[in-house]
Amino acid sequence: MALRNIVLETDPLIRKTSRPVDEITPRIIKLLDDMAETMYFENRGIGIAAPQVGVLRRVFVVDVGDEHGLIEFINPEITYRSGAQVYCEGCLSLPGKSADVERPEVIRIKALDRNGNEFELEADGLLAICICHEYDHLDGILFTDKAIDGVVNVQPQE
Numbered sequence: 001m002a003l004r005n006i007v008l009e010t011d012p013l014i015r016k017t018s019r020p021v022d023e024i025t026p027r028i029i030k031l032l033d034d035m036a037e038t039m040y041f042e043n044r045g046i047g048i049a050a051p052q053v054g055v056l057r058r059v060f061v062v063d064v065g066d067e068h069g070l071i072e073f074i075n076p077e078i079t080y081r082s083g084a085q086v087y088c089e090g091c092l093s094l095p096g097k098s099a100d101v102e103r104p105e106v107i108r109i110k111a112l113d114r115n116g117n118e119f120e121l122e123a124d125g126l127l128a129i130c131i132c133h134e135y136d137h138l139d140g141i142l143f144t145d146k147a148i149d150g151v152v153n154v155q156p157q158e
Ligand code: ZN
Pocket: 090, 091, 092, 093, 133, 134, 137
């Protein structure tokens, strides 16, 4: 495994639309492993999407610290959204920035796992928020685009 460099907001790549994975090759498996390692490094994040490490593929991983642990999504599709919740979000690609964003309270998502098997998951609370945030990255959408009243908080960087 290896740490990958995080693509920042200033890089036009972060705004691109990612393509589906046609075949789960060893390269995709390595991508998943590296993304998890990069996400866990110094407890930096609870989710990371492939475009954030410069790979324009429809892949993301999350671990919000609940009983699910690490979940890997390949070619995900959100099939159901219900309710609303507001949470102050941040992003590895936008260090120091945060904003209140409204997301569904409950979602259902289907995707492939690393073995190519389709699974479906129902999520609520923070897991639903995190999945929606990462899913947006696959279409070049950042949480700041959805900031309530356009308010983005900025912390000075060290
Ligand atoms: Zn993000």
